[in-house]
Amino acid sequence: MSKITLYAHPRSGPSYRVGLALALMSEPFAFEIVDLPNGGGQKPEYKSKSRFGQVPCIQVGGDTIIQSSAILEYLAEKTGKFGAKNAIERAHIHEWMYWDFDRLCPGLFRSRAYTLGFRKAEPAVVEAYRQEAEAGLAALESHLAKNEWLALGRPTIADISVYSGIFYAADGKFDVSKYPGISAWKARIEALPGYGKPADVIPAASRA
Template sequence: MIELHYWPTPNGHKITLFLEETGLPYVIKPVNIGKGEQFEPAYLKISPNNRMPAIVDTAPTDGGASISVFESGAILQYLAEKTGRFLPADVRGRTTVMEWLFWQVGGLGPMLGQNHHFNRYAPEKIPYAIDRYLRETKRLYGVLDQRLQGRDFIAGTEYSIADMAAYPWTVSHENQGIDLADYPQVQRWFAQIRERAATQRAYAIADTVEGRVDISKDDEARHHLFGR
């Protein structure tokens, strides 16, 4: 059984996308980041970087004690290796998927996250920061658009953990100042993933989580997310 410590953010959605695609048994354990639950000692034991998501696998393949994994990219890799799904076994295919997984966790996520912060949540509008992260967001969408030329998915013809990592960060493209029509290959790829039954199930989970707030209007949530 996979215990998924989760909140409905792009990084949280990555893991539910995988779990819904594979049917691997799991249970949601909400971590209300707006209430500061990511700083609780019990959670820090499995996610010492006080970030979400994290998992605990109570039945690892080696038959030993439970294994905890934090960082969304590491979780996707762990689950792919556990199930033998969405990560090629051959060295070339695997390397390609891992390249683009690292591209997402090192670039697409952080840069789009800063775009969100300075455009929507920063207490003061800083033109330099807004412009800097918007330009970087556009550059990264351009990289992805070029990569998808002639390919169904990021790594080629098969859906992989690279796609699951990148897709949730493009869902809020309008809030990032992005018109997908300017990136036709991304637009095609985005629509293809959005229509997958597992994607729809994964995003429906967000509606079942209680305690969500509008961060821009909730001082407590802003304190826990940006002030600690």
């Protein structure tokens, strides 16, 4: 595979998702910070790579890919790691990735953004996202109380995707330690070879 450049922001959950996948897949990459707080995402040069002006984005050769889920799919297929071996497996992985974007990460990431002051909203809206996240965590716990991994009985990009939201849950004042199934699964991911926290996998400087 051509050398990858990851365009990201060190505090972005979806950026961490891609950085973590690259680390777990032992795929070397260069890192470019996109200065989101100062409008870096909206600069024409960056938008020519990432049409919505968002991070993450990866550049591979002359092509760019956006949307963390699409990037994870690409990486799994290219490296042959953490992905599906057939259509049924792919569908089971997708069940969790689509559910994550539908029911879990909006509540977790919005609550984080409200708590840290990145976003503002009326108290009722803040509370609605918090309840959505709590419902998502309860659904996740009910699966992980009985299963080691989200799909296929092995770690996949579905686990990497969901993990990034769980990693940042404490920023939104969610206590995941009260969920034993989620806590045990989180520890299993953190024991995988190559695992790193955001500061390890998304350093603020380019690396070879």
